[in-house]
Amino acid sequence: MANGQQVIEQFETFAPKKFAFEGDPIGLQIGTLNKKVKRVLVTLDVLESVVDEAIEKQIDLIIAHHPPIFSKLPKVTDQSAAGRIVMKCIKHDIAVYAAHTNLDVTQGGVNDLMATALGLTDTTVLVPSFENTLYKLVVFVPESAVEEVSKALGRAGAGHIGAYSDCQFHTTGTGQFKATAEANPYVGQPGQLEHVKEVRIETIVTELNQKQVIRAMKQAHPYEEVAYDVIRQELTAPSLGLGRIGRLEEAVPLKTFAEQVRSAFGVENLRFVGDENRLVQKVAVLGGDGNKYVSTAAFAGADVLVTGDLYFHVAHDAMALGLAVVDPGHHVESVMKQGVVDLLTERFEKQNIKDVELFVSETNTNPFQFL
Incomplete structure (x- = not known):
């Protein structure tokens, strides 16, 4: 079972906080992410009726586009709608996370x-x-692990160039190292100079996905100490x-x-x-x-x-x-509900995150009616 931090980490690889406009009150607004999360509700707005829906569905985390707390609350009581929202969420251990202008800006948002x-x-x-800077990632991999590391890079989002994905360049060479007495080398023995057939994998990452790609690469790599370079490119990804x-x-x-x-x-x-x-x-x-x-x-x-x-x-x-x-109307932004559910479903499958149910809020938060 995932925890709240893992769920939001996957979401923020798509819509990181750095994309938000200055002063936009995004991020965790109510509760904690340091808990197990089994059920996530995606909504446009966090109204009291949406919180009631979340309580009924036994939701652990709400992801919203419009922040429920847009300015400082002078007090939290049951005498205001905002106060009741906060009180209900805390009472039922429902965390609320908001992604506003960062979800507007990001590709696929x-x-x-x-x-x-x-x-x-x-x-x-x-x-x-926001200009999405490109970086070249170079990593040296023993021949026995090339396929696993290569696939991990692609799954994490490396190698996207225009309409092409999984773009990489492989060259073969010889790696040299000597492990110290404290090391537990994948190849060879401590204290001996080793020469190993390795493959240099080059690929492209962006400022947006660089951290998650490097993390996935390290998890797939068999070495204790991974040799890799990250080189800023003059070219940039589409703004x-x-x-x-x-x-x-x-x-x-x-x-x-x-x-x-x-x-x-x-x-x-x-x-x-x-x-x-x-x-x-x-x-x-x-x-x-x-x-x-x-x-x-x-x-x-x-x-x-x-x-x-x-x-x-x-x-x-x-x-x-x-x-x-x-x-x-403003409410047509509700297209984000199914969009975010689809996105997280795909990311959870790639990262093997299981036992997290995603729900599209069924509550209509459009305040307008027409005659």
Whole structure:
């Protein structure tokens, strides 16, 4: 059975805290991760009704996109919703962990999930905020262990170049070492100079996955002391950031596209700005409140921006810029629930983490109703 730290460690290899914007209250917000975790609930929001769902399902850990504690609580009592949430979670030993802007920014996170739901292709980052540095990892492995170490590197995420995975280069040579009296060498005897046929494996890792790849490599490597190098590269991986911009397979009228957005996100109603007959093909998407990025989307050449919480005067600004806007609401970020469950399921299988059940929250946290 996994503990809370192991679960969050796997999650943070996907959406590390370093990706979050300054001041964003992410991470563990309630309870402890130093405990066994059998059941995890993934939710967009942590409302009291979500905590009740977690209690009913005997959840040990809630992973949320929106932090339940966004500012300091002056007191924790049953007289406020926030206080009741904290009290219920502590009483039932439910930890709450939040991943907000780091989940927006990361590859495969909220904005990529939204772009995928809309069928966008050739997507790039709309608002870059983090440069993912590339490193070359070089490790020397005895011939008998090459296959095991090579597979461990690939499983941990090393060797991704464009549309290719498991990229490595192997060269054969001779390693030399002398073990001290305190050593327990995999090959040879202490005090003797040894020469061993070894394979030099070269692969690429990123700043995002470097630590987990090195850890997996060391676990698979038979030597007590592993010889390896990590070399920063001049090239960088694609930048990360808020929003995505891509293309539909074919241009469609704005009204048709708005209907596609409504269907993709399962919303009852939405708002849109622009001529309903205008053809749109280049689409920007930004989960949550995207009011600050209307001009960014327009200058990036988007025909239409899909975002939430559109202000009245910002809608006027968009019209002046010639940018159509479709507002399906803030709540469409709930695509992250199934996305995070799928991600963790895959990571748990690769890391052989068993006996952890993952649940998509069934509680509707959208505060709006429509007449």
